[in-house]
Amino acid sequence: xxxxxxxxxxxxxxxxxxLIIGIIFYRTTNNLSDxxxxxxxxxxxxxxxxxxxxxMSAFMVLGVPGxxxxxxxxxxxxxxxxxLGAYLNxxxxxxxxxxxxxxxxNSITLPDFLENRFRDETTVTQTKILRIVSAFFILLFFTxxxxxxxxxGATLFSTTFGWEYQTALWIGAVVIxxxxxxxxxMAVSLTDFIQGILMFLGLIIVPIVAITxxxxxxxxxxxxxxxxxxxxxxxxxxxxxxxxxLLAWGLGYFGQPHIITRFMAIRSEKDIPAARxxxxxxxxxxxxxxIFVGFIGIAYFEGAGPGTPLDDHETVYIFFSQLLFNPxxxxxxLAAILAAIMSTIDSQLLxxxxxxxxxxxxxxxxxxxxxSELVWIGRFGVLVxxxxxxxxxxxxxxxxxxLVEYAWAGFGAAFGPVMLFSVFWRRMTAWGAITGxxxxxxxxxxxxxxxxxxxxxxxIVPGFVLGSxxxxxxxxxxxxxxxxxLEEFDFVDNATYDEEKxxxxxxx
Numbered sequence: 001x002x003x004x005x006x007x008x009x010x011x012x013x014x015x016x017x018x019l020i021i022g023i024i025f026y027r028t029t030n031n032l033s034d035x036x037x038x039x040x041x042x043x044x045x046x047x048x049x050x051x052x053x054x055x056m057s058a059f060m061v062l063g064v065p066g067x068x069x070x071x072x073x074x075x076x077x078x079x080x081x082x083x084l085g086a087y088l089n090x091x092x093x094x095x096x097x098x099x100x101x102x103x104x105x106n107s108i109t110l111p112d113f114l115e116n117r118f119r120d121e122t123t124v125t126q127t128k129i130l131r132i133v134s135a136f137f138i139l140l141f142f143t144x145x146x147x148x149x150x151x152x153g154a155t156l157f158s159t160t161f162g163w164e165y166q167t168a169l170w171i172g173a174v175v176i177x178x179x180x181x182x183x184x185x186m187a188v189s190l191t192d193f194i195q196g197i198l199m200f201l202g203l204i205i206v207p208i209v210a211i212t213x214x215x216x217x218x219x220x221x222x223x224x225x226x227x228x229x230x231x232x233x234x235x236x237x238x239x240x241x242x243x244x245x246l247l248a249w250g251l252g253y254f255g256q257p258h259i260i261t262r263f264m265a266i267r268s269e270k271d272i273p274a275a276r277x278x279x280x281x282x283x284x285x286x287x288x289x290x291i292f293v294g295f296i297g298i299a300y301f302e303g304a305g306p307g308t309p310l311d312d313h314e315t316v317y318i319f320f321s322q323l324l325f326n327p328x329x330x331x332x333x334l335a336a337i338l339a340a341i342m343s344t345i346d347s348q349l350l351x352x353x354x355x356x357x358x359x360x361x362x363x364x365x366x367x368x369x370x371x372s373e374l375v376w377i378g379r380f381g382v383l384v385x386x387x388x389x390x391x392x393x394x395x396x397x398x399x400x401x402x403l404v405e406y407a408w409a410g411f412g413a414a415f416g417p418v419m420l421f422s423v424f425w426r427r428m429t430a431w432g433a434i435t436g437x438x439x440x441x442x443x444x445x446x447x448x449x450x451x452x453x454x455x456x457x458x459x460i461v462p463g464f465v466l467g468s469x470x471x472x473x474x475x476x477x478x479x480x481x482x483x484x485x486l487e488e489f490d491f492v493d494n495a496t497y498d499e500e501k502x503x504x505x506x507x508x
Contacts, residue, residue: 007322008161010331014338015175017194042262044271048279049196051262054348055086055253056283058152058341059404060290061199066314068294069301072224072231074238075294077246079287085250086283090276093254094263096423098272100492101264103504108264109351110257110415111135111359117422118430118485128364130434134415135359137441138257139385141410142352146389148403149345154393156337159318165396172341173390195336200282202336203289206317209324210296214305223299231298245458252412252460254419257351268497293317345386353381405458406448413463414441421471426489432475440467 042050067075100117107113111134118130153172158165214220221232230236235243253259266275297316301307307323310316321333357378362369369377418436421428440463447459481489495504 006327007331007334010328011335011338014335019175041267042265042271043267044274045278046193047262047266047271048275048277049193049282051259051275052086052279052282052286053193053196053199054258054262055256056199056286058149058156058337060286061203061317061337062152062155062314063404064287064290065294065297065316066312068291069297069310069316070313072228072236072298073234073295074230074236074242075246076234076291077238077243078249079291081247081250082253083250083280083284083287084247085253087276087280088250089253089259090272090279093260093419093423094266094272094276095269096492097260097263097419098266098269099495099504100423103488103492103495109354109358110138110260110419111355113264114418114422114430114433118433118481130430131359132364133434133437134418135355137410137414137437138355139352140441141407141414142257142348143385143389143392144403144410145407146345146348146352146386147393148407149341149348150390150393151403153338153341153345154396155312155314156318156334156341159312159315160322160334166394169390169393172338173386196282198332198336200286200289202317202321202333203286203293206320206324206333207289207292207296210293210300210320213324214296214299219304220296220299223303223305224295227298227303231295241454241457244461245456248458248461248464249408251416251464252408253416255411255413255415255417256408257411257415258348260419261351270497290317293320296320349382349386352385353378356381356385406444409458409460409463410441410444412460413444413467414438416440416464417468417471421468421475423492425475426486427475427481428471429475429478429481431478432471435474436467436471439470440464443467 064075064079067078097113101107101113104113105116105119107116111131114134115128115131150169150173154165154169157163157168157172161168163171211217211220214223224231263272266272294316297307297310297320299305301310301316301319307319310319317337318334321330325333357374361377362374366373414437417440418433421436422433443463443466444459447455447462491504491506494507496507497503498505
């Protein structure tokens, strides 16, 4: 497929805009807290849409439509599970984590929070075991997660512009690295906000126009049914294990560092209800649009529509954008894919960089490093991690959904139980946290090597369950947390924010 000049110009304008944002925030980034958490200044809108955009990524505009296009409505359980998980994450974890991370030493990364949460347990904090273990799994799984986004970017550029895959991969990587390297968290959050709006508009406009081209919804459903009636059945070709596996994607939300750092960075816990409403509305309508893109694509490309069958099922949104719209509009809609990809990769790079900077460099190598030095270590961390992920993404046969599936399970199993227990269970210990992260993460890695029978269950389920059991058993067998830790936990339970004092105080 050839590319029109207006579409290319739209892409260029969009990319330049993102780079300008990075340059602006380069001038306002003065310390590590600014670079990795934005000084806790996000309002409800930016927090909600940046969390959603960094969450959904190419998965929403390529992966979900592609899955529906390939298998029909039996893949519907996946977005249902994601929506439930995202809501529960906002409802139960967001407020508690925002409060606890500030009270526990004003923690700016997840390993930082976990170490501060259990800081009175001398053996663990002195040896930095908890910080090292958590930072290791963050870097491990984010490498694969970032690779998935880079594969999505390469797919977009190679399909749209006809570029060779490797060329497309490196161009996309250079753009994303540039503004994340310069601007840090606030640049990432603001660009995510803009990208979230762009993704939302694209996923609403494309299916509406596509349905119109097919003659209406009833005609679309009839065309899909004529191809294969099983496409219309949410239970067709599925099993209990398959449905549980798709719904279980929702468990992953509790452990995704690039999402829950938005909870830590929001301006005030009072902003969380509004952010939850905004974020869930964005996600619900966006996922519905993604489902419709894939479903209508079956009729348009495989049935009565004018399109021809697609070689790559994950390109259905790309082809709709180019076939149904004039080049300028197509450029904007295709930029929505780039937006989705960039919004996740930049967040992942930033969290990975913060793990290297805060948890390895300052935590283990140079505790007295200056803020300026830490910011530059963070920037070069972004560069190194991105290069590794780019080399891993060089296989053109990789798919977005498969790479995301593995990384999502890794984070959900390694950190999901730990984050929930750490903010809700006062009896949890540092060794319980270490064991939970290790057992959950390793279960995902090992489970992935087997297949058939019970091993067809999505690895996040056994990882989450075994990680939770490890936390409970080890914590109960270990020494009771110190009075200091228990008092702080109780303070979190009873704290309220005093605007005049600028800090949390005990109620009453």
